[in-house]
Amino acid sequence: MPTPTKRPKNRKAQIALAAAELFCARGYHGVGVDEIAGAVGITGPAIYRHFPNKYAMLVHATRELTVTIRAATDRALAESTDPREKLDHVLDALATLSVEQRRVGGLYQWENRYLEPEHRAEFRAGLNTLIGRIAEPLSVIRPELPPRAPRLLTRAAFSALASPATHRAPISRSRAVDLLRRAGWALLTADVPAALPAPAAPAPRDATRPGATRPTDAQPTTDSPTDARPAPEDAGPRDARREAVLATAIRLFHQHGYHAVGMEDIGKASGLHASSLYRYFPSKADLLAAAYHRAAEQVTSNTTASLEAAATDEEGLRRLVEGFVDLTFGQRDLVAVYLAENNNLPDRDRHELRKIQRLQVDEWVRLLVGVRPELAASEARILVHASLNLVTDLGGATDPSPPDSFRPLVAALALRLMRQA
Numbered sequence: 056m057p058t059p060t061k062r063p064k065n066r067k068a069q070i071a072l073a074a075a076e077l078f079c080a081r082g083y084h085g086v087g088v089d090e091i092a093g094a095v096g097i098t099g100p101a102i103y104r105h106f107p108n109k110y111a112m113l114v115h116a117t118r119e120l121t122v123t124i125r126a127a128t129d130r131a132l133a134e135s136t137d138p139r140e141k142l143d144h145v146l147d148a149l150a151t152l153s154v155e156q157r158r159v160g161g162l163y164q165w166e167n168r169y170l171e172p173e174h175r176a177e178f179r180a181g182l183n184t185l186i187g188r189i190a191e192p193l194s195v196i197r198p199e200l201p202p203r204a205p206r207l208l209t210r211a212a213f214s215a216l217a218s219p220a221t222h223r224a225p226i227s228r229s230r231a232v233d234l235l236r237r238a239g240w241a242l243l244t245a246d247v248p249a250a251l252p253a254p255a256a257p258a259p260r261d262a263t264r265p266g267a268t269r270p271t272d273a274q275p276t277t278d279s280p281t282d283a284r285p286a287p288e289d290a291g292p293r294d295a296r297r298e299a300v301l302a303t304a305i306r307l308f309h310q311h312g313y314h315a316v317g318m319e320d321i322g323k324a325s326g327l328h329a330s331s332l333y334r335y336f337p338s339k340a341d342l343l344a345a346a347y348h349r350a351a352e353q354v355t356s357n358t359t360a361s362l363e364a365a366a367t368d369e370e371g372l373r374r375l376v377e378g379f380v381d382l383t384f385g386q387r388d389l390v391a392v393y394l395a396e397n398n399n400l401p402d403r404d405r406h407e408l409r410k411i412q413r414l415q416v417d418e419w420v421r422l423l424v425g426v427r428p429e430l431a432a433s434e435a436r437i438l439v440h441a442s443l444n445l446v447t448d449l450g451g452a453t454d455p456s457p458p459d460s461f462r463p464l465v466a467a468l469a470l471r472l473m474r475q476a
Contacts, residue, residue: 059443067105068119069095072159079161079220082398083113083169084314090251113166114174120162120180121463127152128185138192140461143236146190151236154228160220165395165446170313182220186210193243204247207449211468212239212447215441218288221394222416225433233411233439234476241475243447245468284464297335300325301349304342309388311397313343320376343396344404350393351411353382358418368425373470374443383450391452416440423473438476 073094077086088109089099106112131144153160167178189212190205215238219226286332292348303325307316318339322329336342356379357398365371385388397405416439430438451457457465 064313065096067378068101070105070430071112071115071119071271074112075120075159075162075183078113078116078166080398081161082168082396084110084400090133110169112190115172116118116159116169117162117167117178118181120159121178121185124149124152124185125181128188132188132192134203138195138280141192142189143240144240146212146236146243147214147232149213150232150239151237152214153219154226154231159220160217163217164220166418168395180229186213197244200247201249201251203251203264207251208243208245208247209244211445211449213240215239215472216445218437218441221444222436224436224440226437227433230434231411231437234434235441236443238438238476241472242468245471246405251464293335295386296325299340300327300332301345304339305346305392306388308343308346309391313339313392313396340399341402343399344401346392347397347400347404347408350386350389351408353386353389354379354415355411357382358415362418365386368422372419372422372426372473373466375422376446377466378470379443380446380450380462380469383452384457384462384465385448387451390447390450394452395445416443419443426474435473436468438473441476445472 056106059360070091073087077091077094086109088102091109091112092099092102095102098163127148132141132150135141170178186206186209190209193209194200195206200208216235219231219235242393249270260443285473300321304316304321307320307324316339317329319329319333320341321342322332325332336345358375361374361378362371365374397408399410416436419439419442420432420435423439424430424432427435447463449457449461449468
């Protein structure tokens with residue numbers, strides 16, 4: 056008789072890790088329990104010995120991420136009593152962790168938004184505690200900083216350090232860790248205004264999630280997307296209504312996530328019956344694709360205008376950063392959807408838009424290498440993605456709190472990261 060196979064003691068951790076990697080790769084709603092089980096090598100029903108449902112896996116995975124980051128931070132802080140050395144150890148530890156666990160870093164960036172308010176608050180509280188622990192030694196070595204600056208600069212460093220999770224560019228572990236550590240230092244040592252603007256109150260969110268009590272709405276289709284473009288000045292009522300519908304959908308997708316929003320939710324918020332929406336957009340997937348094309352057009356337009364107006368690579372890079380900061384602050388909902396929902400696009404649109412995104416990043420990389428010829432293109436790409444992530448984090452795409460007066464500071468930090476790291 057064969058010997059029964061013993062269940063590994065770390066099976067729960069294995070399941071949570073597999074779930075986290077799949078959530079980050081394909082989005083929380085794009086992954087089924089059976090797929091998670093298959094990744095671990097067990098049957099679907101066996102998962103329920105460890106987790107009651109998929110949501111419990113998300114909660115566990117986000118908690119584990121916070122625990123892992125906190126443990127790495129605690130070890131690094133304990134390695135020295137000198138504040139500067141403490142920070143150097145922390146930056147090195149977090150850069151190493153970010154590179155080694157880039158496949159689950161998306162929990163920090165985007166997937167935690169699917170947490171219920173109680174668990175989202177718990178997750179953010181854990182990150183805020185970590186930021187405070189790093190801001191403390193920074194306050195010691197930079198006593199001249201205004202009260203809120205140490206936390207702001209630490210948050211900026213966190214955004215740069217977390218950036219490997221936001222892209223797929225090949226990276227050398229040792230070189231990436233070194234670059235990210237230096238990026239962290241560039242941000243922690245940046246100048247800030249003597250009087251920082253007070254953070255704005257968080258934007259109010261609906262008390263309930265659209266569609267939370269019904270089955271998931273239709274999955275993305277392979278239909279051709281409706282390409283939403285700005286309505287001309289002489290546009291008729293139909294064009295104006297189409298623009299209003301698209302703006303409403305983008306706002307709801309940002310607040311609640313694509314899968315939690317149904318066509319009836321968009322119709323209600325737009326003042327239309329759901330059936331009337333189909334006159335403007337054949338499906339919810341077409342609405343999402345239209346949002347992506349809108350964002351891609353605006354990023355492309357900013358790139359073209361910046362390059363045409365710039366006389367040097369330095370000026371071109373500055374204009375690109377300032378234009379992206381303006382877009383992020385001015386259209387936070389659109390930028391957030393553009394960054395977070397690509398897994399829900401039809402395949403053809405996703406591949407097309409990723410090509411557009413790569414071309415935009417290529418322009419940033421080309422200009423940065425022109426400014427800093429000692430950098431290899433692969434190294435410049437790491438810094439560009441770190442800078443882009445900093446802008447979207449501090450610009451409100453992931454946390455709608457900074458006032459408009461933060462624009463110059465965010466642009467300056469993004470430029471300093473690329474120039475000084």
